[in-house]
Amino acid sequence: SRQWYTKLSSTIQQLGFVQSQADHSLFVFAKGPLFTALLVYVDDMVITGNDPNCVAILKSILDAKFGIKDLGSLKYFLGLEIARSDKGISLNQRKFALEILKETGMMGCKPLKSPMEQQLKLSKGNGELLKDSSQYRRLIGKLMYLTLSRPDITYAVNRLSQFLAQPRVPHMQAANRILQYIKGTPGQGVFFPCDSDLQLKAYCDADWAGCPDTRKS
Numbered sequence: 001s002r003q004w005y006t007k008l009s010s011t012i013q014q015l016g017f018v019q020s021q022a023d024h025s026l027f028v029f030a031k032g033p034l035f036t037a038l039l040v041y042v043d044d045m046v047i048t049g050n051d052p053n054c055v056a057i058l059k060s061i062l063d064a065k066f067g068i069k070d071l072g073s074l075k076y077f078l079g080l081e082i083a084r085s086d087k088g089i090s091l092n093q094r095k096f097a098l099e100i101l102k103e104t105g106m107m108g109c110k111p112l113k114s115p116m117e118q119q120l121k122l123s124k125g126n127g128e129l130l131k132d133s134s135q136y137r138r139l140i141g142k143l144m145y146l147t148l149s150r151p152d153i154t155y156a157v158n159r160l161s162q163f164l165a166q167p168r169v170p171h172m173q174a175a176n177r178i179l180q181y182i183k184g185t186p187g188q189g190v191f192f193p194c195d196s197d198l199q200l201k202a203y204c205d206a207d208w209a210g211c212p213d214t215r216k217s
Helices: 002-014 052-066 094-103 133-146 151-163 169-184
Strands: 026-031 034-041 044-049 080-085 088-092 189-193
Touching: 002 026, 002 034, 002 052, 034 052, 044 052, 094 133, 094 169, 133 151, 133 169, 151 169
Parallel strands: none
Antiparallel strands: 026 034, 034 044, 080 088, 088 189
C-alpha cells in the first residue's frame, strides 16, 4: 500500500497538483481561473473542478496510467451521501448515523430536540469511572466523523472528546443524549445552494470561568 500511494501521489504531482499540508490525501491544481481538486482514499478517488474539460483530461491520464473505472457523479463516499438538484448540493450521513444508533442499541430511544442539556457542567473528576472506557472512545470517534455534515452536534462532541482519558458515567450519559438527538434527525446535513453566495456565520457566547476543571470560559 505504501508503494501504491508513492506511485500515485508522485504521478499526480507531476501533473502540476500540489499536495495539501493539512490533509495529505488532498491534491489541488490551481492555475489562473482553473481549479481542480483530487481526493484519494486508498484506491478510491473523488475528482472535482470548475472546468469539466480539465476533469476529463485528468481522468483520461489516470486511466492510461492505472486503468481506472469512472463511477460517474458522486453519490456515496466513506459514509457521506451526496444528492444534487437544480437548487444545489446536499450532504448528509444518514446511513452512518443509523448504523451508530443500531450499534449502540439506541434505535428505539426517545428522540430529543437538543444535543446537550443547557447549562450542563461536566468535569474530569465528577462521577463514577466507566468500567469499559473503550466503548465511550469508539462512540466519540464515530460522532466526530459524523460532524463532517452535522455542525449542530460539533460543540457537544468536542466537549465530550475532552474526557477520553478517563470517561465517567455523566460523560456517557451526555453522549447518549446526542444519540437521542440524532434519533430525531438522522438525515439532517448540510445544503449548499447554487443560487446564492455561501456565507458562514458563527456566534459565540462565553461564560466567565465556566469550566470547573480549568476555570476558563
